[in-house]
Amino acid sequence: MSDGISAGRRRVAVVPHTHWDREWYDPYQTFRLKLVRLIDELLDLMESDTSYRHFLLDGQLAVIDDYLEIRPENEGRLRALAASGRLTVGPWYILMDEFLVSGETIIRNLQKGILRGSAFGGVMEVGYLPDMFGHVAQMPQILDQAGLGHTVVWRGVPSAVEQTAFRWTAPDGSSVRAEYLVAGYGNGAALPQDAKQLMRRLGALEEEFASFLPEDGPMLLMNGSDHLRPQPWLGRVVSEANALQDDYDLAITTLADYLAGTSDEGLVEWRGELRSGYRSNVLMGVGSNRVDVKQEAARAERSLEQLAEPLSALFVPTEDWPAPFLDVAWTLVVRNSAHDSICACSADDVVAAVLHRYAEARHIGEGLTEQALDAVGRSMAAAGPVVVNPTAHQRSGLVEVIVPAVGDAGPDFQVLSERSGMPGKITLDGETVRNMLGLLQGARIDDQAYVTDCSLAEDETGLDVTMVIGPEPRDGVPVEEIKRELYTRLTARPDTEVRLIIDQPPVRRLLSLQEPVPGFGWSSYSPAPLTHRVRLDQDGPGGPTLINGLVAVTVDPTTGTFSLDGVPGYGRLVDDGDHGDTYNYSPPAHDSVVDTPTSVTVVPGELGPVRAGLDIVTTYDWPAEVDGSAHARTGSRPVTVTTSVELRANEPIVRIRTRFDNPSRDHRLRVHLPLPRPAGTSRAECAFTVVERGLTAEGRAGEFGLPTFPSRRFVQAGGLTVVHEGLLEYELIDVIEDPDGSGPAARTLALTLLRATGMLSRLGMSLRPLPAGPMDVLEGPQMIGPVDVHYALVVGAVDPYEVVDDVLVPLQVSGSFGGGDRPARGTELTVEGAEVSSVRRSSGALEVRVFNPSDQVTTVELPGRAGWLVDLRGRPVSPFEGSFELRSHGIATARIAD
Numbered sequence: 056m057s058d059g060i061s062a063g064r065r066r067v068a069v070v071p072h073t074h075w076d077r078e079w080y081d082p083y084q085t086f087r088l089k090l091v092r093l094i095d096e097l098l099d100l101m102e103s104d105t106s107y108r109h110f111l112l113d114g115q116l117a118v119i120d121d122y123l124e125i126r127p128e129n130e131g132r133l134r135a136l137a138a139s140g141r142l143t144v145g146p147w148y149i150l151m152d153e154f155l156v157s158g159e160t161i162i163r164n165l166q167k168g169i170l171r172g173s174a175f176g177g178v179m180e181v182g183y184l185p186d187m188f189g190h191v192a193q194m195p196q197i198l199d200q201a202g203l204g205h206t207v208v209w210r211g212v213p214s215a216v217e218q219t220a221f222r223w224t225a226p227d228g229s230s231v232r233a234e235y236l237v238a239g240y241g242n243g244a245a246l247p248q249d250a251k252q253l254m255r256r257l258g259a260l261e262e263e264f265a266s267f268l269p270e271d272g273p274m275l276l277m278n279g280s281d282h283l284r285p286q287p288w289l290g291r292v293v294s295e296a297n298a299l300q301d302d303y304d305l306a307i308t309t310l311a312d313y314l315a316g317t318s319d320e321g322l323v324e325w326r327g328e329l330r331s332g333y334r335s336n337v338l339m340g341v342g343s344n345r346v347d348v349k350q351e352a353a354r355a356e357r358s359l360e361q362l363a364e365p366l367s368a369l370f371v372p373t374e375d376w377p378a379p380f381l382d383v384a385w386t387l388v389v390r391n392s393a394h395d396s397i398c399a400c401s402a403d404d405v406v407a408a409v410l411h412r413y414a415e416a417r418h419i420g421e422g423l424t425e426q427a428l429d430a431v432g433r434s435m436a437a438a439g440p441v442v443v444n445p446t447a448h449q450r451s452g453l454v455e456v457i458v459p460a461v462g463d464a465g466p467d468f469q470v471l472s473e474r475s476g477m478p479g480k481i482t483l484d485g486e487t488v489r490n491m492l493g494l495l496q497g498a499r500i501d502d503q504a505y506v507t508d509c510s511l512a513e514d515e516t517g518l519d520v521t522m523v524i525g526p527e528p529r530d531g532v533p534v535e536e537i538k539r540e541l542y543t544r545l546t547a548r549p550d551t552e553v554r555l556i557i558d559q560p561p562v563r564r565l566l567s568l569q570e571p572v573p574g575f576g577w578s579s580y581s582p583a584p585l586t587h588r589v590r591l592d593q594d595g596p597g598g599p600t601l602i603n604g605l606v607a608v609t610v611d612p613t614t615g616t617f618s619l620d621g622v623p624g625y626g627r628l629v630d631d632g633d634h635g636d637t638y639n640y641s642p643p644a645h646d647s648v649v650d651t652p653t654s655v656t657v658v659p660g661e662l663g664p665v666r667a668g669l670d671i672v673t674t675y676d677w678p679a680e681v682d683g684s685a686h687a688r689t690g691s692r693p694v695t696v697t698t699s700v701e702l703r704a705n706e707p708i709v710r711i712r713t714r715f716d717n718p719s720r721d722h723r724l725r726v727h728l729p730l731p732r733p734a735g736t737s738r739a740e741c742a743f744t745v746v747e748r749g750l751t752a753e754g755r756a757g758e759f760g761l762p763t764f765p766s767r768r769f770v771q772a773g774g775l776t777v778v779h780e781g782l783l784e785y786e787l788i789d790v791i792e793d794p795d796g797s798g799p800a801a802r803t804l805a806l807t808l809l810r811a812t813g814m815l816s817r818l819g820m821s822l823r824p825l826p827a828g829p830m831d832v833l834e835g836p837q838m839i840g841p842v843d844v845h846y847a848l849v850v851g852a853v854d855p856y857e858v859v860d861d862v863l864v865p866l867q868v869s870g871s872f873g874g875g876d877r878p879a880r881g882t883e884l885t886v887e888g889a890e891v892s893s894v895r896r897s898s899g900a901l902e903v904r905v906f907n908p909s910d911q912v913t914t915v916e917l918p919g920r921a922g923w924l925v926d927l928r929g930r931p932v933s934p935f936e937g938s939f940e941l942r943s944h945g946i947a948t949a950r951i952a953d
């Protein structure tokens with residue numbers, strides 16, 4: 056029987072499970088109907104048949120919450136099975152994609168899973184990663200910091216791994232034992248009911264695995280696959296199979312028990328990310344389909360991680376920490392991180408739901424941000440605009456403020472708009488005033504005008520209503536009281552005259568450079584002198600030029616491209632065919648590439664001195680679609696592409712926005728960005744580190760190793776830094792052989808702006824012959840309609856994290872009427888020596904997570920702060936006071952004692 060292992064018998068661990076994509080080719084609610092049926096059956100089966108000993112509920116708690124929403128009465132049954140160790144849950148809340156979401160989203164997912172799992176007696180102590188499309192370099196460190204010493208992986212494992220396990224090491228040196236599922240998480244799915252047939256199946260599998268299995272080593276059979284229901288005969292057939300023969304010892308078990316019995320000896324070590332297509336598909340094209348989803352993800356995550364959380368943690372009273380709102384927002388973001396959700400390899404209805412969840416999360420983030428900024432304004436001692444820096448780096452930046460329009464604005468300012476004042480008195484009849492005031496809701500007139508004071512007086516000649524109007528809202532203005540009082544008096548004297556006295560000084564919206572604001576700090580509005588004024592020279596020698604003394608951008612009016620400091624060719628738009636699917640790019644056999652505009656017009660924008668810009672308006676004839684039988688692009692669609700180029704005073708960053716109405720199907724649009732010097736490697740942001748990659752990717756016949764790689768907010772190569780919002784796919788191209796004796800080098804970075812396809816999955820593609828999902832025709836991924844993308848370029852040595860803050864997380868402005876006790880300038884938190892990933896309140900304390908992306912040990916300075924470094928379960932690791940050491944590529948979470 057299964058309890059003893061006699062000599063020579065190969066141990067076969069059977070782990071019954073299901074892999075539950077919460078939404079994919081069907082919407083969530085459609086799959087949920089099936090999920091409820093599955094868990095209903097599972098409960099009955101496990102309660103009535105103790106030989107069905109264990110079931111793995113896919114390593115994610117979301118399936119339990121989804122089930123209990125429909126069957127709350129069964130929570131006790133689930134808990135009882137979990138508590139007895141028969142039903143395994145977690146550790147994740149959802150099985151996320153690792154490359155297309157932020158590092159914080161990955162950690163919050165794990166923490167949410169562990170927290171929710173505690174209601175079911177705790178989670179599985181295995182970092183289960185069965186279906187993710189490759190794995191980030193820092194995953195071993197994340198798992199290690201959550202106390203998980205084991206992981207189970209399938210996709211992305213490279214050819215260097217030739218056994219069913221390896222030691223997987225993160226850039227900081229922490230590592231986990233990784234079980235490699237040679238034939239995937241469904242290698243033991245759909246087992247036969249007959250014991251003899253089961254033995255034949257086992258023999259075939261053993262042969263398939265043979266080269267990976269140590270002699271007499273155990274075999275892991277994952278009995279389940281995508282949305283498969285449990286097989287009720289499993290307990291019987293396993294016991295019959297054991298009685299039948301002496302070669303194998305089968306046992307229905309758990310992953311954790313199986314892994315506890317494995318050995319670490321002789322394992323090969325793999326350091327860094329797992330992105331090889333050598334053994335299974337990594338589906339690298341998911342980084343560039345549905346760019347709208349990737350942009351919304353970036354905005355939602357940023358609104359929570361970099362604005363709402365730090366500003367609420369630092370500027371609103373502790374007791375007002377908006378935990379329930381943040382929990383709702385994070386649940387939406389975490390659910391969207393599911394690999395088929397963020398990857399958008401899904402039905403159009405699914406993608407619509409994903410976009411809606413991101414929008415709701417962002418709305419919460421934006422609302423909480425506004426509340427925190429209002430709190431700063433109310434707390435200021437002095438009146439006037441206050442500028443808040445939501446990030447760790449002290450920095451300057453552009454701000455827009457509304458100020459009284461007095462005299463000339465001066466040489467360091469740009470007037471964006473001006474509103475003439477409305478001082479004066481108008482005399483009206485009661486009915487007109489009643490109608491006018493009826494339209495006024497509270498004190499807001501429009502975005503730039505608020506009633507800041509009002510009063511009512513009466514004499515025998517009539518009523519005087521006085522309203523003072525200013526550019527910022529003010530608390531406690533008695534607009535509604537005055538309205539009610541006025542209506543009462545008008546009822547008593549219906550024919551009286553009403554004199555409306557409006558006191559509104561002229562105001563202007565000014566753009567200026569703010570003096571540096573401390574990290575996580577504030578400063579009253581204080582415009583800085585411009586040391587590098589920017590201007591637009593429309594008649595520059597080589598073409599219209601934006602110049603600020605730090606960088607010069609010159610547009611070539613014939614090609615529509617631009618040069619940076621004399622290096623030409625930036626912004627070349629290259630459109631080629633894509634007869635692939637949501638998972639993979641695939642060029643048609645007879646591709647045609649469009650990279651030459653039919654017309655170029657340069658339209659001047661702002662002229663400086665604070666901000667200057669221009670629009671490069673190009674027209675193209677893009678083919679309409681790919682003709683599947685001719686394997687060629689066919690037809691023609693005119694398109695106008697507007698590329699806005701912006702340069703600011705005092706900074707070398709060139710900001711680009713490209714927008715157009717996509718008229719074409721089955722194509723890929725990339726912008727080509729020349730590298731100042733040829734490069735053999737790129738450095739791209741991924742979760743909690745920067746990953747260096749070469750010019751090639753490992754693949755196989757089943758999936759070509761296309762070196763299109765994901766980056767989070769930035770990628771660097773050859774002296775160029777590209778910061779982007781949700782444009783996650785890049786490729787180094789234009790490779791020359793050995794320019795300087797150090798091997799091949801690329802001369803161009805291609806950034807994918809759009810990848811438009813019409814199939815969820817497809818058969819017979821040139822770069823991936825077999826389908827990766829159902830071959831459903833979809834309209835959404837064609838992305839017909841408006842496309843609006845943003846990125847920024849810097850040439851030369853820069854700190855990419857600082858550029859990211861400047862481009863993506865601008866300084867925030869709030870208004871103040873004074874009367875509080877906050878001085879003109881200061882900081883709530885200083886963090887130096889590492890990058891900050893998160894600032895929030897957790898378990899009542901201020902919690903700061905940092906990481907060290909450098910190759911050297913760093914000292915993280917938290918002046919005036921003390922507390923404990925904690926692991927990802929909040930367990931204390933070591934105390935700190937004022938500072939602590941952080942190893943190269945380490946992640947640390949500091950819980951600060953208030």
Ligand SMILES: [Zn+2]
Pocket residue numbers: 074075076186394395
């Ligand atoms: Zn899946």
